[in-house]
Amino acid sequence: MSTKYIFITGGVASSLGKGIISASLGKLLQARGYKITIQKFDPYINIDPGTLNPYEHGECYVTADGQETDLDLGHYERFTGIRTTRDNSVTTGRIYQSVIDGERRGDYLGKTIQVVPHITDEIKRRIRLNASKEPLDFVITEIGGTIGDIESQPFLEAIRQLRWELGKDAINIHLTYVPFLAAAGELKTKPTQTSVKQLQGLGIQPEILILRTEHNLSDDLRAKVAHFCNVDVEAVIQSQDLPSIYQVPVNMLNQGLDAICLKKMGIEPGPPPALGKWKDYLERREKAVKMVNIGLVGKYDLQDAYKSIRESLAHAGVYHDRKVETTFINSEFIDPENVDEKLAGMDGIVICPGFGRRGIDGKIIAVEYARTHNLPAFGICLGMQMMVIEFARNVLGHQDANSTEMDSDTSCNVIDLMEEQKKVTQMGGTMRLGEYECGIVEGSRAWEAYGQQSVTRERHRHRYEFNNKYKEEFESAGMRCVGVNTISDLVEIVEISDHKWFIGTQFHPEYSSTVLKPHPLFMDFIKACAD
Numbered sequence: 428m429s430t431k432y433i434f435i436t437g438g439v440a441s442s443l444g445k446g447i448i449s450a451s452l453g454k455l456l457q458a459r460g461y462k463i464t465i466q467k468f469d470p471y472i473n474i475d476p477g478t479l480n481p482y483e484h485g486e487c488y489v490t491a492d493g494q495e496t497d498l499d500l501g502h503y504e505r506f507t508g509i510r511t512t513r514d515n516s517v518t519t520g521r522i523y524q525s526v527i528d529g530e531r532r533g534d535y536l537g538k539t540i541q542v543v544p545h546i547t548d549e550i551k552r553r554i555r556l557n558a559s560k561e562p563l564d565f566v567i568t569e570i571g572g573t574i575g576d577i578e579s580q581p582f583l584e585a586i587r588q589l590r591w592e593l594g595k596d597a598i599n600i601h602l603t604y605v606p607f608l609a610a611a612g613e614l615k616t617k618p619t620q621t622s623v624k625q626l627q628g629l630g631i632q633p634e635i636l637i638l639r640t641e642h643n644l645s646d647d648l649r650a651k652v653a654h655f656c657n658v659d660v661e662a663v664i665q666s667q668d669l670p671s672i673y674q675v676p677v678n679m680l681n682q683g684l685d686a687i688c689l690k691k692m693g694i695e696p697g698p699p700p701a702l703g704k705w706k707d708y709l710e711r712r713e714k715a716v717k718m719v720n721i722g723l724v725g726k727y728d729l730q731d732a733y734k735s736i737r738e739s740l741a742h743a744g745v746y747h748d749r750k751v752e753t754t755f756i757n758s759e760f761i762d763p764e765n766v767d768e769k770l771a772g773m774d775g776i777v778i779c780p781g782f783g784r785r786g787i788d789g790k791i792i793a794v795e796y797a798r799t800h801n802l803p804a805f806g807i808c809l810g811m812q813m814m815v816i817e818f819a820r821n822v823l824g825h826q827d828a829n830s831t832e833m834d835s836d837t838s839c840n841v842i843d844l845m846e847e848q849k850k851v852t853q854m855g856g857t858m859r860l861g862e863y864e865c866g867i868v869e870g871s872r873a874w875e876a877y878g879q880q881s882v883t884r885e886r887h888r889h890r891y892e893f894n895n896k897y898k899e900e901f902e903s904a905g906m907r908c909v910g911v912n913t914i915s916d917l918v919e920i921v922e923i924s925d926h927k928w929f930i931g932t933q934f935h936p937e938y939s940s941t942v943l944k945p946h947p948l949f950m951d952f953i954k955a956c957a958d
Contacts, residue, residue, distance in 0.1 A: 430558040431692050432597040433567045434586050436633075438574040438622025439604040443639045444666065444675075446499030448602055449569045450506035451676040455685035457507050458700030461564035464557050465503040466515040467496070468550070469571040470578040474520040478855045485731030489888050489938055490515070493861025499569065501735050505941045506676070514560070517553045519578060525549055542581055550585035574625045587630040598691050601626060601633035602666070605640045614642060616652050623656040634691045635662045635684070643667060662687050673709060673942060677702065704943055712745045719749045719956050720772055722756045724793045725779030726786030733779055735937035736807065740777070742942055743949040749957050761789030766796045775803035775928070775956035778810030780935065784833050791817045803928035803955045805948070808889055811921060811931025812842045815893055818906045832891050843894045859887050863912055865919040865934070871909035873920050873930060876951035882913070885934035892933065893918035928955035
């Protein structure tokens with residue numbers, strides 16, 4: 428079978444859930460036995476979201492091969508278990524950079540470089556790139572932004588061309604919003620009609636419409652949308668708000684989204700997929716009634732800023748038959764007088780990752796409280812570094828202990844800039860990124876959490892590291908360096924073994940935690956919190 432291409436676009440408003448729909452459709456096709464990949468094309472001019480403030484774009488997700496990407500790639504991996512790469516995340520910036528680099532090399536033989544055909548050809552090449560590297564049955568491509576955005580037009584023109592070239596091997600799914608006007612007591616379809624007309628004006632007729640709604644849509648309303656948008660009635664699907672994003676694949680399955688896609692591409696659907704393990708997860712999630720309260724100690728008061736951590740905690744909770752309630756605790760407002768109150772009722776805390784000086788003091792105070800009150804604590808990346816600094820100050824007695832990121836003149840640089848980073852002059856895409864090997868000390872708490880596994884591979888995103896000059900002093904006082912990079916000797920995991928659960932990781936375990944395979948450290952952390 429030739430590779431089939433499914434394009435997912437959005438209209439009316441952003442944040443309707445194109446990423447969740449993409450991941451859900453990928454899950455359903457995967458459950459039917461097809462080999463799939465999902466990719467995100469973002470219209471912003473940044474090369475990647477690595478330099479974006481989390482308030483601008485939510486968390487920055489990192490692939491195993493070291494690409495900083497949109498958080499939707501996290502959804503793709505968590506839903507399907509696939510491993511995305513740098514080729515699954517493309518921005519306008521990367522497209523233009525590639526074309527301009529080619530022009531400078533002389534690749535275009537003196538031609539005038541234009542949006543059409545040169546930019547659109549590069550977009551088309553990137554859309555088909557993953558399928559040129561490995562056999563794939565389906566490539567699902569999500570286009571960021573909404574119809575009508577001026578920056579999205581080259582992507583939509585590329586899609587128009589590809590659909591013409593590929594025939595039945597390419598279809599478009601358009602996701603829109605059907606608002607409910609409370610004053611009139613009515614659901615309104617005009618925004619959807621307008622959005623589809625804009626898409627048609629660009630030469631693209633969607634085969635399938637998915638209508639995001641807070642209310643159930645009647646058959647008459649769906650028929651009206653089908654009539655005005657030139658879409659089959661059975662291809663007008665509703666995506667009603669659900670208690671969990673993980674119910675969306677089942678909702679889409681019940682409405683036949685995957686079967687409709689296959690029919691539109693000339694493929695006989697056959698029986699629907701069972702989704703056995705997925706439904707088992709949902710059933711277990713539904714039955715969990717006992718609560719575990721986890722405090723997220725960080726500085727970004729935004730749900731999407733710590734998206735992967737929140738989801739990883741929730742997944743692990745389900746497998747311990749617990750509902751995980753996460754509470755954001757702003758580290759900027761933690762001080763020695765109120766830390767008791769701020770952390771009251773928490774069964775455990777996560778010291779969140781981040782960059783910069785803001786909120787650091789509060790994180791260190793929270794770490795000290797967790798260490799001295801035997802409260803389970805999980806430090807991730809910068810969070811691990813805060814654990815190290817707190818221990819150096821309050822156990823080892825180095826009152827000036829700090830990271831050179833926060834204080835370049837500190838006399839006790841327990842956290843220091845990595846040697847390879849000292850030559851770096853640019854900010855974007857220059858951190859230590861991607862997957863590296865970590866050896867784990869036998870008999871440690873981390874080793875037990877990993878199922879007595881001596882080696883693991885984990886994803887990174889940082890410039891600063893534990894200063895090995897102090898390693899022996901730390902270990903003599905009770906903070907053990909139990910995870911170490913097998914080549915560079917970089918400290919990856921620290922723990923206090925006689926504490927209920929006190930582990931810090933330089934890497935980001937949340938990037939490799941999925942619905943059906945939660946990360947072992949999150950599993951062990953939640954177990955300790957639940958106990």
